[in-house]
Amino acid sequence: MKVKDIGEQGLLRILQKFCPAEIVGDDCAVVLTNPNQSLAITTDMLVDGVHFSDRTTGPYYAGWRAAAANLSDLAAMGATPLAVTVALAVAPDTAVEWVEEFYRGMTACLQEYHTPIVGGDVVRSPVVTVAITAFGQVERDRTICRSNARSGWAIVATGVHGASRAGLELLLNPEFGQNLTEVDRASLILAHQCPKPRLDVLPVFWEILGCEGEFSIAGMDSSDGLADAIIQICRASGIGAKIDRTKLPIPDIFSEILSTEKALDWALYGGEDFELVLFLPSANAQLLVEKIGNGAAIVGIATDSTDIWLTDSSGIYPDTILKLDRGFQHF
């Protein structure tokens, strides 16, 4: 069944099943906000053939990933999700089942974090395009920004990096990693298709940092890669960093299937792991890493100089400057 077979009203009826009935149907969604809170807002646009493709990721996981990316941005600011809106452009020949599967994947992810789709728009376009806007609330004094990092603070990655990139490789080149077990294979593919935004980390911050007068933390998510996140935070804060390549949390299995250089490349530049990269005083960083577990690690230290060095505490490789230019470029 194609979109043109059911028309705009038919499509809207299907999509409204994914939204709370008491909110949709007016010119705007209306969400009650709590006092003394700020509103955090993030938008992502996804284009068929550019950001998702049936070749690697069916509609269900494309929807999951779209939701996860936005929730990850909220997590990166320390914000708890309130709701999302979804604008959808489809062609008359788009299969209705594709749209339903996309919304199923999106709401599956959103429901894990108690986040409703409160509104949106549906339009016609030759290219399937989805724009998601997510909003969350964050206490004014607990907002996590990129520009707050200070020299001397430790740099934390909340989980392994490179797994999503390896999962993508398995989907693109099935001959890759043929000596992997089914379980390892599936877990890397799942890391790519079904990433988990790290909203679970927020209560851990609040527990560790809650008693302090000042909320000493800076950070962002690693959606565009671990190297990108470190560089962006350093730039925004006017500092530098020393990253220790031996401390980067990579999947254990990488040592069996990848050269050291390739493993490092995917960990730093692979992207889409949707972990958080956080700068905070080292005692708190240590506590945070212990409480999160699951691959969370201190990967380096912030410095006064604005250079960002990739160092090697094992002494094998020379120090090199960490560059941004390996990240994803849109044009």
Place this chain on the structure above:
Amino acid sequence: MKVKDIGEQGLLRILQKFCPAEIVGDDCAVVLTNPNQSLAITTDMLVDGVHFSDRTTGPYYAGWRAAAANLSDLAAMGATPLAVTVALAVAPDTAVEWVEEFYRGMTACLQEYHTPIVGGDVVRSPVVTVAITAFGQVERDRTICRSNARSGWAIVATGVHGASRAGLELLLNPEFGQNLTEVDRASLILAHQCPKPRLDVLPVFWEILGCEGEFSIAGMDSSDGLADAIIQICRASGIGAKIDRTKLPIPDIFSEILSTEKALDWALYGGEDFELVLFLPSANAQLLVEKIGNGAAIVGIATDSTDIWLTDSSGIYPDTILKLDRGFQHF
């Protein structure tokens, strides 16, 4: 100069000039909300060749219209705008000047209503696509919904309808309306290219309705046409209406350039006038129309029966049922 000539970073540098520097640059925009307020959220997606076209509307006015449509949705809920986010998809060959003009038009409209662009996304796509999400705040007890209308209330249109459709006709068919003066011509084209969201009407509601215990009003905007708005509100409220065709506010000039039937058709189904359609007790409706002026009119009355009749108080035309099926269909 094409987008591919300046790359993603170059494009972002240009677009950030349209945003407040202290807000953009993190994973989310953060906006402080006031206590005891609800958040109203609306999203529109616009696709090149579907929703705008250089044939009728250059990028400046395409941007203005996109902003106006979203602010109009906020006005329709009684919400005061806080901020918008803009997701933009462009092709590598899109002219940078097109993008800048679009943002110039968008911010010109937004600035009239003190609304900043606080964030967004920029991606690649074969088809230029823009998704705008607007946020406003509204006191919980002053939210204007479609479903609150009651039988016996008067139906108000806040201004003339059909002007935008006539302006579009002038752009599509320059030979149309050749006996128009330059001033009339320009004013109809401006109605199409440069519509004003009726946020100015909100303080008038509050003045009229402020002293009452209950906020007795229902409404929406007429972006999809006056007939559509009346029908949507009646459906949502489980009531009907009698609309008087002699009371519909149409541009004076229509009598010189259009048949009575064509003028009625454009007034009811033309769309994109971005006025408000409001149902409220008739004494308040009378006050509202007097205070707004500029073509605002009581066009009919809400009834118990769920039928929606187009009547003629001059007695020339027979009563007919008002239908939705002339409105814009996306597929």
